[in-house]
Amino acid sequence: MKNSFREGSISSEFIGESIKKHQKKTAIGAHDIFLGQVRADIIDGKEVKAIEYSAYEEMANSKFHEIREATFEKFELTCSHIYHSIGKVAVGEICLFVFVSSAHRRASFEALEYMVERIKKEVPVFGKEIFEDETHVWKTNK
Amino acid sequence: MNITVLFFGLIAEKVNKESYTFSLDKNISISTVIHQLKETFKELNYIEFQTALNQKIVPLEEIIKSDCTIALLPPFAGG
Numbered sequence: 530m531k532n533s534f535r536e537g538s539i540s541s542e543f544i545g546e547s548i549k550k551h552q553k554k555t556a557i558g559a560h561d562i563f564l565g566q567v568r569a570d571i572i573d574g575k576e577v578k579a580i581e582y583s584a585y586e587e588m589a590n591s592k593f594h595e596i597r598e599a600t601f602e603k604f605e606l607t608c609s610h611i612y613h614s615i616g617k618v619a620v621g622e623i624c625l626f627v628f629v630s631s632a633h634r635r636a637s638f639e640a641l642e643y644m645v646e647r648i649k650k651e652v653p654v655f656g657k658e659i660f661e662d663e664t665h666v667w668k669t670n671k
Numbered sequence: 672m673n674i675t676v677l678f679f680g681l682i683a684e685k686v687n688k689e690s691y692t693f694s695l696d697k698n699i700s701i702s703t704v705i706h707q708l709k710e711t712f713k714e715l716n717y718i719e720f721q722t723a724l725n726q727k728i729v730p731l732e733e734i735i736k737s738d739c740t741i742a743l744l745p746p747f748a749g750g
Binding site for chain 2 (some may be wrong): 589591613652653655667668
């Protein structure tokens with residue numbers, strides 16, 4: 530099973546390299562990318578400075594796999610990739626990178642939204658929102 | 672049969688454990704296991720969670736028939 534988790538934030542260099550790697554695949558005419566960024570939410574007057582992610586990694590990786598498989602069934606994609614952070618990610622940094630490629634744009638637009646919505650809803654990833662004073666609350670996806 | 676229970680996120684923090692094991696001598700439902708866990712770990716009475724049996728989310732009526740891993744999953748926060 531492919532491991533979709535990356536320790537810490539996902540760097541813009543890593544994202545750039547991923548795009549570059551696809552330039553040899555010349556059947557591709559469209560890429561679409563979703564980047565989740567850690568937001569400085571204000572909760573009860575305190576500002577979030579980082580999120581520490583943890584996960585039921587085995588189940589999460591099989592869910593990522595299942596979501597990718599279902600996406601290939603539904604849409605005309607050439608390829609798809611999911612990377613999610615594990616551990617601490619500071620505000621402003623990237624914690625989720627979903628990357629889809631297809632011959633034509635429509636499949637990429639639709640597949641990306643489908644994947645991101647399923648990831649948010651079905652993958653057992655947990656997030657501790659840490660404040661400046663080191664106290665925390667547990668995040669829940671809406 | 673041997674049952675391993677895994678705790679994550681908020682739940683692991685509240686029960687102050689990441690796993691717990693016990694054994695059973697007859698087939699029982701997930702809901703009975705949850706009931707017993709709530710007796711052992713009172714904090715579970717106040718936390719919302721889903722239950723996964725061998726990495727699949729299952730309904731509470733599901734019956735456990737062999738060695739397995741049960742995970743208590745608090746609300747997801749991926750992305």
